Amino acid sequence: MRSKSNNLGSILVMALFFTAILAMAGAITFGVIQNRYRQVHQTASWQEALLAAEAGIDIAVNEMRKQLFDPDNAWKSWSKAADPEGTEQITEANPTDGEVYYTSNVLLRKGEGGQRSYSKIAVDAPPFLIDRSGEQWYRVRSLGVAEVPGGAVAAGDKVDLRLRKFEHRVDRRTGEALSKSQATRLIEAIVKPVGTFRVALFGARTINLNNHNIEVDSYDSRDDDKSTNGFYDPNKRTENGDVATNGTLIQAGDAHIYGDAATNGGTVLDSSNVTGEIRNDFYQELFAVNRPKVNPDPFTPSTIKGTETILAKPGQPSQYLFNEINLSGSETLKIEGSGDGTPTYAQIVVTGDISMSGQAKIEVGEGVYLRIFVAGNVDITGNGINNPNSPLNLQLYGLDRPTNPDGSPQSPGEMKIGGNGGFRGTVYAPMYDVEMVGGGTTNPDKSVYGAFVGWTVRMTGVQAVHYDEALTDGGLVADYKVVSWFEDVR
């Protein structure tokens, strides 16, 4: 009996021994699997935090766009306090008054990683982010936060944790205690205003270039490699003289287009001399040009029907309100600046037509920045507008007109740009048929420098259009664009 008992005991011990070995092997395997499983979920949360941070940038840019298209609702639910609990709502302020904050709604989702994420956004508009044309840029700091599932345990190797930082008990940026583990990622983006002149020729409906000797090219007055002393140099020309339409037709007329030709799902006819891409994915939002509120300076004329001199001044622009500008013979309208070329500003609103004929001309003084808003038709022939400055110094805007339900103008205005002296300026008139009358491509004095936006854009005769790439930073603000993106990994 004793001998039999000893044998049974050995079997039990052996069974326990092997069971223990199997259990240990299972436990090690389970530990490895669990660590990797947790790492996968934590990594997914870390990636979700980036999505949340980028969503925060989009939310901020959306508020900036509201300033243009829905100003009454811009920055409405934002706070001046970083703490979301201390919501001090601001209704008529923007980041230029100081940093503003917003915490997004919580996004719920299912799948790998955390199930809740949100973004905390701060926007400011510091003075060092004002560009040379006086436009304010914005700095956006967006913190994406994603909850991390699976308990307060960090998974992964040291190098993994140096890359993917998780906060289990304390927020590493604020020092605040946390009730749940989280992954956070911080992005700093710089957003700049985009002007109305993003392409050389833009016709909301069509573009018609009807001569193969027409040239459209570009230069950059900011860059010595792409211009000489800030002016166009044919030896340094660049190929960003793009033409585009929101419509479906560009008649390129075999013109030499040193840039892209883009439609909105349409066709570019006679495009053999287009050096860039032929695209059909283009669309640019147009905004209505409303008549600015102008309080004319005292003792200024109400109409221009003969030779006249008006003044531009530093700082806030001089304001002029004219019924019409009608020059003929050798009559001249002179906009006089400081005389030494330092920047001066003037703004003219014309409620009627602008017409020039004979040897009449408008002279823009050196250093003068002139904006003209016109409600009637425009016929600039004669000696045209003499602008010795950059194209950005002369901006001609066609005011908004009644539209049909599809957004087209009920009666487009007419804007004819010609003259013996070429043209150096910009035109934004999406409710106008813009016609440019040429005077030859070889004479640089008779060329056209600038950018043109119209309901339709048509070029008649032989001429050259040289687009200054610096115009992208000028003109009325039409949109906002992220120009710098950096993830702060501290």
Place this chain on the structure above:
Amino acid sequence: MKQLTSIQRIGGWTLTELMMAAGISGVLVTGLLVGAASIQRSYFASRHHVDSQAQQMRMMDFMNLDLRRALSVTTESEKLVVRIPDFYGNDGAPRDPQIVRGQAIYGTTPRTVEYYREGSAIFRKEGDVRTELATEVSDFKLAFKDLGQSIMVSVTFLPKFQFSGSKAESVREGTATFSTTLLRNKRQG
């Protein structure tokens, strides 16, 4: 006599019985050893696969982080050179950007980050600081493709278990991880 007979019946193993028992035990032990060895190999192969995937993921995440914030990128066969904004000042705090020629610029000179293989390890080098991202990666292969506004990165490795061992490339396809990253700062202009 009865007791004696009983003892003989219990202890009476014939040579044939012993040899058969030894033979069966030998077969069982051999099977057990072979099985254990296979399980062990399978375990290490799986472990290698999982570790390799973790290293793949780590390298991808590191590279994508830098690519997203890159100002410019150059790619060679197994080397990636990324130039990123000089975002941090000497005190480690973020700098204020300045507007230069229509762009927001941090600092004066962009920082250079390189990804490359050296020996059996893959490194990330920013300035003079070198970080070992993955070790024992002699079977890893990095590839980069410049798509203009985006960069495609692929990382493959050779698994331990291979059904078509002579065709390494086809085996790699099964372990390939691809990532296409939009260069956010290419939108400048």
